[in-house]
Amino acid sequence: MKFCEKFNNTLTFFPNHIRGCCVMENLGPIYFHANEIKNINCKDLLNKKKEFFKNIENGNPPCSNCYYLKEKNEEENFSEQFNLIYLNNWVHCNCGCFYCGRMIYSRGKITEKAKKSDYYDVLPIIKELYKNNLINRDELRVVFHGGDLSVLKEFKPLVELFMKNGVKKIDFSSNNIIYQPIIEKMLKSNKASLSMSLDCGCREIYKRIKRVDKFNDVIKNLKKYVKATKSKNPDILVKYILLKGINDNEEEIRKFINLMVEIGITKVSLNLEHKFAAQIYENKILLPDTYKKLIELFYELCKENNLYFDNPDEIMNYIMNKN
Ligand SMILES: C[S@@+](CC[C@H](N)C(=O)[O-])C[C@H]1O[C@@H](n2cnc3c(N)ncnc32)[C@H](O)[C@@H]1O
Numbered sequence: 001m002k003f004c005e006k007f008n009n010t011l012t013f014f015p016n017h018i019r020g021c022c023v024m025e026n027l028g029p030i031y032f033h034a035n036e037i038k039n040i041n042c043k044d045l046l047n048k049k050k051e052f053f054k055n056i057e058n059g060n061p062p063c064s065n066c067y068y069l070k071e072k073n074e075e076e077n078f079s080e081q082f083n084l085i086y087l088n089n090w091v092h093c094n095c096g097c098f099y100c101g102r103m104i105y106s107r108g109k110i111t112e113k114a115k116k117s118d119y120y121d122v123l124p125i126i127k128e129l130y131k132n133n134l135i136n137r138d139e140l141r142v143v144f145h146g147g148d149l150s151v152l153k154e155f156k157p158l159v160e161l162f163m164k165n166g167v168k169k170i171d172f173s174s175n176n177i178i179y180q181p182i183i184e185k186m187l188k189s190n191k192a193s194l195s196m197s198l199d200c201g202c203r204e205i206y207k208r209i210k211r212v213d214k215f216n217d218v219i220k221n222l223k224k225y226v227k228a229t230k231s232k233n234p235d236i237l238v239k240y241i242l243l244k245g246i247n248d249n250e251e252e253i254r255k256f257i258n259l260m261v262e263i264g265i266t267k268v269s270l271n272l273e274h275k276f277a278a279q280i281y282e283n284k285i286l287l288p289d290t291y292k293k294l295i296e297l298f299y300e301l302c303k304e305n306n307l308y309f310d311n312p313d314e315i316m317n318y319i320m321n322k323n
């Protein structure tokens with residue numbers, strides 16, 4: 001029999017559906033489609049979860065080829081409660097990274113003021129989940145994706161709801177163009193992490209990638225978060241996605257690393273753009289030698305500067321080791 005830990009624990013809110021996992025091009029079983037979301041109830045959710053769990057045990061589609069499907073151990077049982085929630089129910093953003101997946105929804109539109117999701121509100125659903133005891137309050141981890149949380153009207157009320165009802169950790173992901181005092185508060189209480197993609201070390205390249213001129217604001221905000229945590233090791237991760245012909249060179253990587261040291265960021269990661277990574281994973285192309293050299297350089301600079309290199313996910317690990 002098969003088992004998927006991600007399915008057993010996870011609930012993912014996407015713009016057009018609510019589903020059981022958030023990996024592998026979003027293959028996992030769908031609980032509710034767009035037209036059903038307004039009327040969902042927790043009993044239906046639980047019944048569907050039981051049904052999908054059985055399908056997964058039997059290795060049925062859509063999961064049958066998934067990397068995360070494993071042989072089931074005796075102690076691995078069905079869980080009614082979720083302990084991992086991905087919030088991805090909105091796509092609007094105050095930034096325009098050209099590589100970002102949300103562009104297919106928003107056609108590159110940049111939103112400057114906070115507004116509701118164009119799809120549905122997640123706050124009432126989370127309230128129901130707590131009420132029906134479908135959330136493991138001691139273990140719950142919440143991941144904010146988006147879009148950007150800084151222009152989501154529900155953002156602050158959601159964080160307050162989690163803080164009031166029980167949450168172990170919130171992983172915030174933001175472009176950090178706008179400073180969020182509630183993130184500062186959570187970082188200070190060690191109940192949060194913050195991540196972002198900076199992808200560069202200077203204003204010019206930032207503008208080319210992000211299509212807004214906000215490099216200086218972002219750096220100021222990052223410094224402010226680092227200072228507020230009063231930690232030599234703040235739980236803030238800054239990512240660098242290698243982008244062909246834009247930042248895939250030694251000079252920009254060196255600038256990025258120097259900037260991180262100056263700001264006091266101690267955790268960084270180097271990532272491949274998703275579509276590029278998928279082509280390598282599917283053996284359609286090989287990781288270029290120039291990229292191998294840049295990856296080595298990045299590792300070396302991290303070591304030299306005592307920066308923690310955050311491990312890429314399992315798929316990235318696989319790609320790097322296979323090449
Ligand atoms: C979709 S954004 C949402 C949160 C927030 N706006 C941000 O930028 O961190 C979450 C993360 O997805 C990653 N991302 C988006 N599109 C990507 C792509 N095509 N390839 C690799 N990573 C991508 C970026 O690293 C980004 O930090």
Ligand code: SF4
Nearest residue numbers: 004007021028063066
């Ligand atoms: S087996 Fe894969 S696709 Fe299916 S729920 Fe688990 S992680 Fe998602």
Ligand code: SF4
Nearest residue numbers: 093095097100147175
């Ligand atoms: S800041 Fe985040 S959501 Fe906005 S465009 Fe960039 S990656 Fe996408």
